Amino acid sequence: MFLGTHTPKIDEKGRFFLPAKFRDELANGLVITRGQDRCLTIWPMATFIQQTEQLQSAPTSVKRVRDYQRMLASGASDETPDKQGRITIPPHLRAYAGLDKDCVVVGAINRVEVWDSAAWAEYSTQQESAFAEMNEEVFEGL
Numbered sequence: 001m002f003l004g005t006h007t008p009k010i011d012e013k014g015r016f017f018l019p020a021k022f023r024d025e026l027a028n029g030l031v032i033t034r035g036q037d038r039c040l041t042i043w044p045m046a047t048f049i050q051q052t053e054q055l056q057s058a059p060t061s062v063k064r065v066r067d068y069q070r071m072l073a074s075g076a077s078d079e080t081p082d083k084q085g086r087i088t089i090p091p092h093l094r095a096y097a098g099l100d101k102d103c104v105v106v107g108a109i110n111r112v113e114v115w116d117s118a119a120w121a122e123y124s125t126q127q128e129s130a131f132a133e134m135n136e137e138v139f140e141g142l
Contacts, residue, residue, distance in 0.1 A: 002107030007117070010101050014094055015086040019105055022112060023085045032093055034075040035113055037123065040089065040097045042112040045078070089114070 006019040018026060029045035043051065055072070058065040077090045089099065102117040115123070 001109060002112050003109075004107045006105040008103065008105060010089070010094070010099055010103055013088065014091065015088045016103065016105075016114075018081055018085045018087060018112075019107075020085065022105075022107070023081060026081060026087075026112075029078060029080050030087070032077045032079060032087070032089060032114075033072055034093065034096050038097055038119060039116075040093055040099075040114040041108075042087075042114065043110075047110055048076075 002022055002025070004019070004021070008016040008019070010016045025044050026042070031043045031045060031048040033041045033043065033048075035041040052072075055065075055069055058069075060066050060069070075093060075096065077093065079087045081087050094100075097114065098116040098119060099114065100116070104115045104117050104120040106113045106115065106120070
């Protein structure tokens with residue numbers, strides 16, 4: 001499970017150090033994809049395979065299914081952390097998320113998200129006030 005907020009720096013080669021507590025779960029490979037909120041999503045390889053198995057069974061005769069599959073796969077990059085725990089974010093994904101040097105790495109239960117620092121600050125400020133009310137929507141009936 002991925003938890004917490006971390007603030008590594010992205011170097012001139014587009015690499016950053018994974019938080020130490022995330023490294024074991026990502027050591028055997030990961031997939032970086034576009035996230036829905038202009039962030040990047042890092043999936044452990046096994047989790048990404050599970051997610052895409054569901055997509056493979058979706059009917060490709062449905063345009064939105066095809067569109068989603070294309071957008072997810074075309075921007076995805078499979079990576080393996082180096083011995084120091086760094087991963088490289090490809091240039092097209094850095095551009096998508098507006099990543100330069102300062103980033104925020106957020107544990108999001110089954111995945112890791114990478115945000116531009118300013119974008120994360122704005123997003124988290126907006127969501128903070130609504131967080132208490134989300135419980136009723138996400139866990140209806142509890």
